[in-house]
Amino acid sequence: MTAVTCELCPRACVIPEGAAGDCRVRVNLGGKLRATTYGRPSAVHIDPMEKKPLYHFHPGALIFSLATAGCNLHCLNCQNWQLSQRGGEEMEQIYRAEPAEVVAAAQAERCRAIAYTYSDPIVFYEYVEDTATLARAAGLTNVFVTAAYINREPLRRLCRVLDATNADLKAFDDGFYRRVNGGTLKPVLDALVTFRQEGVWVEVTNLVIPTLNDDLAMIRRMSRWIAAEMGVDTPLHFSRFTPQYRMRNLPPTPTQTLERARNEARDVGLRYVYIGNVLGDEGSTTRCPRDGTLHIRRSGFVLTENHLTPDGRCPTCNDKIPGVWS
Amino acid sequence: MNERRNELDSSGQHLYRRRRFLGIFGSLLGGLLGGLWALAAKADPGAGPAAPRELPLKEADFYRPHDLAG
Amino acid sequence: MIAAARPWHPRDTRFLGLIALALVLIALHLGEGLDLAARAGSGHRVIDRQALERRIETGELRDREALWFHQARPEETSGGGRTP
Numbered sequence: 001m002t003a004v005t006c007e008l009c010p011r012a013c014v015i016p017e018g019a020a021g022d023c024r025v026r027v028n029l030g031g032k033l034r035a036t037t038y039g040r041p042s043a044v045h046i047d048p049m050e051k052k053p054l055y056h057f058h059p060g061a062l063i064f065s066l067a068t069a070g071c072n073l074h075c076l077n078c079q080n081w082q083l084s085q086r087g088g089e090e091m092e093q094i095y096r097a098e099p100a101e102v103v104a105a106a107q108a109e110r111c112r113a114i115a116y117t118y119s120d121p122i123v124f125y126e127y128v129e130d131t132a133t134l135a136r137a138a139g140l141t142n143v144f145v146t147a148a149y150i151n152r153e154p155l156r157r158l159c160r161v162l163d164a165t166n167a168d169l170k171a172f173d174d175g176f177y178r179r180v181n182g183g184t185l186k187p188v189l190d191a192l193v194t195f196r197q198e199g200v201w202v203e204v205t206n207l208v209i210p211t212l213n214d215d216l217a218m219i220r221r222m223s224r225w226i227a228a229e230m231g232v233d234t235p236l237h238f239s240r241f242t243p244q245y246r247m248r249n250l251p252p253t254p255t256q257t258l259e260r261a262r263n264e265a266r267d268v269g270l271r272y273v274y275i276g277n278v279l280g281d282e283g284s285t286t287r288c289p290r291d292g293t294l295h296i297r298r299s300g301f302v303l304t305e306n307h308l309t310p311d312g313r314c315p316t317c318n319d320k321i322p323g324v325w326s
Numbered sequence: 327m328n329e330r331r332n333e334l335d336s337s338g339q340h341l342y343r344r345r346r347f348l349g350i351f352g353s354l355l356g357g358l359l360g361g362l363w364a365l366a367a368k369a370d371p372g373a374g375p376a377a378p379r380e381l382p383l384k385e386a387d388f389y390r391p392h393d394l395a396g
Numbered sequence: 397m398i399a400a401a402r403p404w405h406p407r408d409t410r411f412l413g414l415i416a417l418a419l420v421l422i423a424l425h426l427g428e429g430l431d432l433a434a435r436a437g438s439g440h441r442v443i444d445r446q447a448l449e450r451r452i453e454t455g456e457l458r459d460r461e462a463l464w465f466h467q468a469r470p471e472e473t474s475g476g477g478r479t480p
């Protein structure tokens with residue numbers, strides 16, 4: 001039987017008959033590559049939109065979130081490792097959820113959108129594309145929460161049915177990507193640019209890990225790149241690390257480090273820089289970049305105040321605030 | 327009986343002690359291997375009719391608390 | 397125990413040699429597995445194919461044809477060593 005070469009992500013796995021790609025869920029059976037978790041998610045939940053995190057995309061809405069097993073990265077600090085670092089045949093729980101059923105369930109629960117998330121939706125690409133196509137036809141929006149380690153052509157095609165993404169930019173350092181995540185940096189940067197070019201709303205998350213990627217000079221370079229290539233209106237979320245999986249030897253990120261990171265990013269011109277995973281922090285509040293008017297206050301994932309006009313303008317200076325508000 | 331205990335092999339070693347040692351060691355080893363085999367058999371029942379573990383989507387509790395990120 | 401200790405015998409050397417040989421064989425076997433795992437290889441993973449096919453038969457998993465692949469070219473299958 002012939003081996004196949006997967007073209008979905010930069011790994012370009014050459015997969016012999018009966019074996020899986022590095023992601024564990026794309027398997028060569030009978031000389032053809034099979035998406036073994038199509039329609040078979042192992043995690044299905046309804047979350048607030050802010051949890052993705054998306055702060056400038058339908059704030060306060062409920063989002064129907066799902067994931068299958070598998071992932072094409074192997075981050076030492078993966079919080080979702082029990083889902084992402086397994087193949088479908090290893091999961092204890094699998095739902096039968098064909099694309100039409102997913103859309104129907106999301107509508108029945110009055111969700112505004114569907115999120116393909118938790119593990120990495122790149123590895124269940126076909127399921128995402130088919131579900132998102134039906135969702136769009138039904139008036140729902142589609143959110144892709146990803147580490148963005150995907151080739152340009154598959155991403156371009158998928159962007160046709162995506163409305164928003166939260167994409168990880170784990171560090172502005174290729175060595176970090178190789179050592180900590182099992183990937184490389186450049187394809188991720190290319191993917192972020194592709195999202196922007198294809199008109200998908202982008203918010204970027206950077207998980208700050210003490211001693212590994214908390215160098216302020218690197219954070220400054222990363223922020224400059226985002227400002228130049230993605231635009232100063234691209235929301236950037238600095239997220240707090242907590243010990244996980246195979247990275248339990250490091251302490252949680254000090255709040256001070258997150259605040260410094262935020263200051264660096266704002267210094268180079270990024271207008272919407274947030275601190276996540278830290279309850280009660282001013283860092284999760286949206287303010288007008290011109291006059292500081294409070295727009296949206298959040299407590300954890302809960303919206304507590306929203307003063308934006310229905311078309312997303314500042315109530316004081318009438319500036320249009322970038323995002324998708326209705 | 328005493329004669330058997332004092333019986334020597336061709337190189338002058340006590341046969342009885344050697345047999346006792348081999349007997350005890352063999353029992354321990356056999357017990358260990360047998361126990362491991364039993365555990366392995368229990369843990370991995372092997373191919374056979376699969377117990378279905380799939381769930382219809384409509385039976386999912388979408389609002390149950392979870393700690394998945396993203 | 398000390399009273400039971402006895403002079404070293406040539407037979408003991410053979411016995412220890414047998415144990416050492418067994419340990420070396422075990423180490424070689426394990427090392428081969430580690431080497432396979434550590435190789436920056438073709439990127440594929442060996443899976444429990446039986447378990448997978450069983451689950452496909454029952455419908456828990458699928459064998460739906462994926463997008464974005466091609467039949468591996470000869471130059472792709474010869475030699476290992478592809479880092480991401």
